[in-house]
Amino acid sequence: MHHIFLAFCLHVITIPVYGWGFFAHQRINRLAVFSLPPEMLVFYKPNIEYLSTHATDADKRRYIIPEEGPRHYIDIDHYGQAPFAALPRSWEEALLKYTADTLQTYGILPWYLTQMLSRLTQAFKDKDPDRIMRLSADIGHYAGDAHVPLHACSNHNGQRTGQQGIHGLWESRIPELMADKTFQYLSAKAYYIKDINAYTWQIVLESAAAADTVLQQEKLVSDRFPSGRKFAYEKRNGKLIRNYATAYAKAYHGALGDMIERRMSAAISATANYWYTAWINAGMPVLNNLKKGSRTQDPVHPTPERMIGRQEA
Numbered sequence: 001m002h003h004i005f006l007a008f009c010l011h012v013i014t015i016p017v018y019g020w021g022f023f024a025h026q027r028i029n030r031l032a033v034f035s036l037p038p039e040m041l042v043f044y045k046p047n048i049e050y051l052s053t054h055a056t057d058a059d060k061r062r063y064i065i066p067e068e069g070p071r072h073y074i075d076i077d078h079y080g081q082a083p084f085a086a087l088p089r090s091w092e093e094a095l096l097k098y099t100a101d102t103l104q105t106y107g108i109l110p111w112y113l114t115q116m117l118s119r120l121t122q123a124f125k126d127k128d129p130d131r132i133m134r135l136s137a138d139i140g141h142y143a144g145d146a147h148v149p150l151h152a153c154s155n156h157n158g159q160r161t162g163q164q165g166i167h168g169l170w171e172s173r174i175p176e177l178m179a180d181k182t183f184q185y186l187s188a189k190a191y192y193i194k195d196i197n198a199y200t201w202q203i204v205l206e207s208a209a210a211a212d213t214v215l216q217q218e219k220l221v222s223d224r225f226p227s228g229r230k231f232a233y234e235k236r237n238g239k240l241i242r243n244y245a246t247a248y249a250k251a252y253h254g255a256l257g258d259m260i261e262r263r264m265s266a267a268i269s270a271t272a273n274y275w276y277t278a279w280i281n282a283g284m285p286v287l288n289n290l291k292k293g294s295r296t297q298d299p300v301h302p303t304p305e306r307m308i309g310r311q312e313a
Contacts, residue, residue: 021172043287074107075255124282153211
């Protein structure tokens with residue numbers, strides 16, 4: 001009893017998680033760099049630490065910018081049943097069918113991600129290194145979120161089914177425990193996305209289709225796991241953190257198979273594909289003389305024929 005009382009007297013907090021968690025978002029942005037062609041790698045590789053460190057800026061903005069939250073998710077099940085044909089894929093058409101308030105309430109992730117690609121394309125055209133890096137870091141974040149099943153589901157933290165905390169378990173706790181031990185990341189070359197809107201919606205629909213499995217498997221593991229062994233306390237940055245026990249997280253990870261690894265690998269590939277596509281659409285500007293903190297006005301060299309053979313499969 002003394003130890004229990006002591007635990008509750010200490011500063012105990014639960015980790016808030018909004019996206020993949022700091023670890024996974026940073027890993028996604030970092031590894032995406034290595035899928036880029038040499039013409040982009042000469043600029044992205046020297047800035048890899050910036051891309052990693054700032055991979056979570058979008059989550060931090062949620063605390064200070066009210067409009068930021070809806071950019072990270074879409075409660076797509078609000079709009080009916082899969083494949084959600086009633087929901088327009090075009091932002092303009094969606095605005096005509098639903099109010100802006102409705103779209104904001106249930107999330108705008110796929111539409112916003114497409115808009116961010118347009119901004120990155122313009123930054124490449126402007127040869128603005130700081131804006132390229134800032135937008136690239138954010139796009140990696142939103143692309144990562146789009147690959148999370150619970151970001152495409154209104155029961156995003158198991159709040160409707162008594163599974164509060166599953167959000168952080170799936171996208172933060174398990175990657176932190178397992179990524180360096182068992183995950184194998186693909187390093188396929190980035191390819192050109194012919195239809196950005198269709199590509200983005202396909203990612204979201206795949207996430208939405210996996211949401212039921214994410215929730216059902218956690219319920220099954222919870223039902224067979226001894227009570228009292230589901231959570232544990234651990235020291236992190238001098239604070240006592242209540243988190244899912246390692247044994248429980250591993251059991252849930254096993255029940256899901258390689259789902260988390262596959263979605264994280266897909267997020268890495270998609271991030272590189274988005275960056276590459278924006279660069280191609282900007283006319284493939286030369287990047288080897290760009291440096292963060294400066295801005296050059298060198299002419300763009302539009303040679304789109306160079307990307308033939310590297311299109312979306």
